[in-house]
Amino acid sequence: MDYLDQLEAEAIYILREVAGQFERPALLFSGGKDSICLVHLALKAFRPGKFPFPLVHVDTGHNFPEAIEYRDNLAKELEEKLIVRYVADTIKEKNLQDGKGKFPSRNGLQTYTLLDVINEFEFDACIGGARRDEEKARAKERIFSVRDEFGQWDPKKQRPELWNIYNGKIDQGENVRVFPISNWTELDVWNYIKRENIQLPSIYFTHERECIKTEHGQWMNVNEFVQLEPTDKIEKVKVRYRTVGDMTCTAAVESEAHTVDDIIAELKDTKISERGATRMDDRVSEAAMEDRKKGGYF
Amino acid sequence: MELLRFFTAGNVDDGKSTLIGRLLYDSKSISTDILETLTKQSKSTGVDANIDLALLTDGLRAEREQGITIDVAYKYFTTDKRKFIIADTPGHVQYTRNMFTGASNTDLAIVLVDARHGITEQTRRHSIISNIVGIPHVLVCINKMDLVNYDEEVYNKIKEDYTHFAESLNLKKVSFIPTSALTGDNVVKHSDNLPWYQGPSLFEFLETVEIEQDFKTQESRFQVQYVIRPQTEQLHDYRGYAGSILSGSFKKGDKIAVHPVDLTTTIEKIEKFGQEVEEAHAGEPVIIHVSDNIDISRGTTFVPVNDSLQTEKTFEAIVCWMDNKSFQPGQKLLLQQNSFRSKAVIKEIDNKINIYNFRSEPSDGSLHLNDFCKVTIKTAETLSFDEYTNNRKTGSFILINENTNNTVAAGVIA
Ligand SMILES: Nc1nc2c(ncn2[C@@H]2O[C@H](COP(=O)(O)OP(=O)(O)O)[C@@H](O)[C@H]2O)c(=O)[nH]1
Ligand SMILES: [Mg+2]
Numbered sequence: 101m102d103y104l105d106q107l108e109a110e111a112i113y114i115l116r117e118v119a120g121q122f123e124r125p126a127l128l129f130s131g132g133k134d135s136i137c138l139v140h141l142a143l144k145a146f147r148p149g150k151f152p153f154p155l156v157h158v159d160t161g162h163n164f165p166e167a168i169e170y171r172d173n174l175a176k177e178l179e180e181k182l183i184v185r186y187v188a189d190t191i192k193e194k195n196l197q198d199g200k201g202k203f204p205s206r207n208g209l210q211t212y213t214l215l216d217v218i219n220e221f222e223f224d225a226c227i228g229g230a231r232r233d234e235e236k237a238r239a240k241e242r243i244f245s246v247r248d249e250f251g252q253w254d255p256k257k258q259r260p261e262l263w264n265i266y267n268g269k270i271d272q273g274e275n276v277r278v279f280p281i282s283n284w285t286e287l288d289v290w291n292y293i294k295r296e297n298i299q300l301p302s303i304y305f306t307h308e309r310e311c312i313k314t315e316h317g318q319w320m321n322v323n324e325f326v327q328l329e330p331t332d333k334i335e336k337v338k339v340r341y342r343t344v345g346d347m348t349c350t351a352a353v354e355s356e357a358h359t360v361d362d363i364i365a366e367l368k369d370t371k372i373s374e375r376g377a378t379r380m381d382d383r384v385s386e387a388a389m390e391d392r393k394k395g396g397y398f
Numbered sequence: 399m400e401l402l403r404f405f406t407a408g409n410v411d412d413g414k415s416t417l418i419g420r421l422l423y424d425s426k427s428i429s430t431d432i433l434e435t436l437t438k439q440s441k442s443t444g445v446d447a448n449i450d451l452a453l454l455t456d457g458l459r460a461e462r463e464q465g466i467t468i469d470v471a472y473k474y475f476t477t478d479k480r481k482f483i484i485a486d487t488p489g490h491v492q493y494t495r496n497m498f499t500g501a502s503n504t505d506l507a508i509v510l511v512d513a514r515h516g517i518t519e520q521t522r523r524h525s526i527i528s529n530i531v532g533i534p535h536v537l538v539c540i541n542k543m544d545l546v547n548y549d550e551e552v553y554n555k556i557k558e559d560y561t562h563f564a565e566s567l568n569l570k571k572v573s574f575i576p577t578s579a580l581t582g583d584n585v586v587k588h589s590d591n592l593p594w595y596q597g598p599s600l601f602e603f604l605e606t607v608e609i610e611q612d613f614k615t616q617e618s619r620f621q622v623q624y625v626i627r628p629q630t631e632q633l634h635d636y637r638g639y640a641g642s643i644l645s646g647s648f649k650k651g652d653k654i655a656v657h658p659v660d661l662t663t664t665i666e667k668i669e670k671f672g673q674e675v676e677e678a679h680a681g682e683p684v685i686i687h688v689s690d691n692i693d694i695s696r697g698t699t700f701v702p703v704n705d706s707l708q709t710e711k712t713f714e715a716i717v718c719w720m721d722n723k724s725f726q727p728g729q730k731l732l733l734q735q736n737s738f739r740s741k742a743v744i745k746e747i748d749n750k751i752n753i754y755n756f757r758s759e760p761s762d763g764s765l766h767l768n769d770f771c772k773v774t775i776k777t778a779e780t781l782s783f784d785e786y787t788n789n790r791k792t793g794s795f796i797l798i799n800e801n802t803n804n805t806v807a808a809g810v811i812a
Contacts, residue, residue: 101681103401103481112683113642116623120696120737144671145640145683148633149626232472239471246803255469259805260495260720262502263794265734269803283483285474 104292108141111280113264114243115145118225118278119152121268125225125278128214129155129182131167132344133300134229137281137289139174140298153227154181158213161188162205162325162346170301185217202327203320205349215251218275225268225276233285243282249273286342287367294360303341304363306355311337318351399476402609405485405500407524408510413541417510417579417600418486422475424586425601469493470500479605489520494753494768495720498527498808502794505609507533508600513546513576517559523753526567530716530751530770530810532790534610535571536564539600543592544578550594567756573607575600616680617707617784618646619792620700623737626685638669638685639694644736644791647679648686648700656692657699657709658780663690697738699782699792707792708783712776714812716751717744718768721799721806725765731806733777735795740779742797748772765807772812786810 101109115138118125127142129135142151155175159168175182190213191198199205218226232239242258244266259267268276281289293300311319312332319339320326325348328334339352340363357363406414473484485500487493501507507528511521528536538560546552553576564572576584576595583589586601598606623641648654652665667687668675678684686700701707719725725744733742747761751770758772765771786793797807 101401103399106401106681109642109681109683113623116640116683117737120624146626147672148636149628149638152624233474236471239473240469258469260499260796260808262499262796262805262808263790264503265736265794265796267734267796267798267803267805269732269798271803283472283474285476287476288481 104288104295107281107284107288108144108292110264110283111138111141112145114266114278114280115142115227117244117266117268118227119146121266122225122276124221124223125153125227126156126183126218126221126223127151127153127227128229129157129171130229130344131157131163131171131301132229133289133293133304134231134281136170136174136298136300137284137292138227138229139178140296141280143178151178151180153225154183154221156183156185156217156221156223156226158210158217159184159186160207160210160346161186162348164301164303164341164344166301166303167344183217183221185213185220187213189213190216199348202329203348204325204327205346207346207349211251218251223275224270225278227278227280229281230279231284231286231289232279232282241279241282243279244268245277245279246270247275247277251275253277287364290360290364290367294364301344303344305359306338306340306357306362308336309339309352310334311339311352314351319354320351323348399479399481400609401481401483402506402604402607403483403485403504404506404508404604405470405487405497405504406508406510407487407497407501407528408489408539408541409512409515409518409520410489412489412510412512413579414489414508414510415486417508417539417541417577417585418473418484420579420582420585421484421601422473424582425475425477470496477601477605482604489524491520491523491768494523494527495718495808497524498531498718498720501528501531501533502808505534506607507536508539509536510539510541511556511560513540513542513552513556516556517563519754521560522563522755525564525569526753526756529567529569529756530718532786532810533569535573535607536569537573537575537600537603537607540574540576541579543576543583544581548576548583548589548591553595573603575603616645616789617705618648618702619644619707619784619789620648620686621736621738622694622696622698622700624696625694638687639698639700640683640685641737642683643678643680645680645789647677649677650675653703654688654700655703655705655707656688656694657701657707657782659693659698660709661690661692662703663688663692665689697736699738701782706784708785709780710783711778711780712745712774713781713783714748714772714774715795715809716770716812717765717773717797717807717809718770719765719807720767721804722767723806724767725806727763730800732798732800733775733781733795734798735781735783736791738779738781740777740781741800742775742777744773744797745776746774748774773809775809783811785812787812 187209242261310322340355341352357366408414471486475482487497487500509524540553540556557574583591584599588599620643621641622639626638626640628636655662666689668678669685731742733740749758749772750761752759753770784792793811795809796805799806
């Protein structure tokens with residue numbers, strides 16, 4: 101079996117384990133390439149049946165319009181259930197402080213909305229598109245990752261995970277985060293997108309965009325949320341996105357890649373990791389991701 | 399392109415993490431931003447003037463603070479020939495279970511030996527665990543050659559000692575490579591410091607080592623994960639059994655036995671991703687339809703009729719106890735084998751396996767963290783299985799504590 105077939109088979113196996121082991125699973129759908137791949141894998145795992153889970157999106161309000169449009173079309177086309185909950189509502193309900201500063205991120209705030217939607221529907225398993233190559237705390241997380249009632253990950257209490265036997269047994273109130281593409285790298289995802297001819301939101305490909313350069317030399321797009329400073333120089337740059345997070349904390353990369361083939365060629369050449377190139381939120385400290393996961397993050 | 403999964407074992411400080419770091423670094427699989435952070439961290443822990451390559455895999459705060467590997471870290475790299483999945487496992491004896499975990503679904507073990515110390519108790523322990531996990535191939539990296547003046551004699555002596563020790567186990571294949579993870583000798587590039595060594599570098603070895611394809615040739619096994627019943631108008635009577643072919647292959651028209659109900663039927667149709675296929679092989683996820691309406695649900699096993707599959711409620715296995723709390727007689731357990739689950743108890747602890755010499759010792763009836771014991775297990779439902787040495791998929795299981803839901807043991811049917 102080719103390596104992509106093996107990765108695909110592993111992911112489908114995991115998705116079917118979720119269907120077999122849980123009462124009320126959900127697939128966390130962000131509109132990004134990783135969760136789009138998950139949906140594609142779910143089609144392969146369950147068609148001609150319906151998905152045994154709804155797609156759930158935590159909408160930060162800072163999402164790219166192209167990603168939202170893609171999300172809505174996809175759910176309609178597949179005739180699958182889509183649940184959307186808004187961080188803006190959580191902020192109002194819980195009287196939380198919205199993101200502040202030049203790039204007001206809601207990345208931390210979305211954990212509240214996520215935990216709320218898990219409670220609302222009593223989801224016992226949430227499937228996510230995180231990959232172990234993304235970040236070194238993720239490299240340590242199990243494929244079936246048990247979270248307590250508060251959604252917290254405890255790296256010291258992880259269950260041993262042997263062979264391909266997944267223990268999803270939990271108590272009332274707990275839930276399991278499941279990562280079927282844990283063993284895929286960014287390049288694997290693109291090779292798969294190519295092989296399967298998966299359609300993506302347009303912002304993954306090159307386009308002209310008004311951007312400003314941050315102090316770390318990253319291109320941030322100009323939008324209604326970013327607080328421009330007088331010294332900021334707005335420039336029109338040919339860019340694309342390597343990840344589709346929030347407009348306020350995801351940087352674009354300069355690129356001329358029009359096609360999936362172009363992107364694969366570009367990635368083979370690049371010297372910078374996906375998160376390094378695009379995320380502003382992990383730079384804060386060495387253990388930023390570990391800490392956020394302990395707090396209930398994806 | 400092929401996929402090779404391997405894990406690293408060895409004593410603490412033998413250089414496992416450094417070796418993996420070196421492999422990634424010299425094969426240019428590390429991004430510049432990650433290198434930058436590493437350089438910063440290396441300074442802040444003050445370990446070395448060079449970059450501390452071990453920091454690449456030690457991803458948890460506690461690990462960085464203590465300078466040791468506690469949990470398995472997975473790393474990935476790709477060459478023109480292969481994709482590699484590496485499990486970097488901890489060496490400390492108190493993390494034996496994590497090592498067992500990391501080893502469980504790999505095809506190759508890399509056992510590191512410090513050239514200065516030769517084979518130690520830990521080397522034996524790790525090799526014995528690899529043996530129990532049924533790793534098809536063990537590569538012994540005799541590391542830190544720089545600290546023994548790259549002496550061929552030292553290498554040969556260790557090789558001889560290990561070969562002698564390996565004879566007492568049933569390791570299928572053993573290879574040796576002299577390396578220095580710190581300086582990079584023989585990791586990716588051949589080294590002028592080791593002119594007497596003619597074999598491949600570690601990197602070349604990994605790119606060319608044969609991957610055992612046991613599952614292709616074994617007896618045919620399939621287990622149901624999930625029943626697909628769309629119950630729509632057009633697909634009113636559709637009933638498909640979704641699962642992966644565990645080993646061997648199945649064809650349309652095959653007469654099969656269905657366990658544990660022990661009935662026979664015929665494969666009417668095999669679907670893969672919406673297409674009907676004539677035949678499906680080990681590893682492939684499929685949906686199987688059968689011609690008779692019999693009781694089939696999650697955990698049901700399909701095999702060819704008149705097959706050697708064993709079906710029992712009582713059987714013997716080697717278990718590795720993985721829970722901090724020791725085994726309590728009468729403890730309520732669940733046994734899970736792939737998607738099959740049943741209530742189970744450990745009826746008897748027959749004997750204990752000394753993991754330093756692989757000898758059986760009389761058991762005192764206890765089962766503590768990291769113990770390996772031969773036990774007798776009794777399940778409530780009939781288990782359909784093969785011996786682990788014949789089939790890693792149907793011969794392995796985990797035990798779950800019904801009360802805490804924790805995975806408390808891993809077992810191989812012996
Ligand atoms: N001189 C020398 N030192 C090494 C070599 N490999 C590793 N080390 C050092 O040995 C120490 C332990 O290495 P580490 O990779 O953390 O070992 P682990 O516990 O097996 O993961 C570190 O200080 C390394 O720099 C080698 O080949 N030669
Ligand atoms: Mg280490």
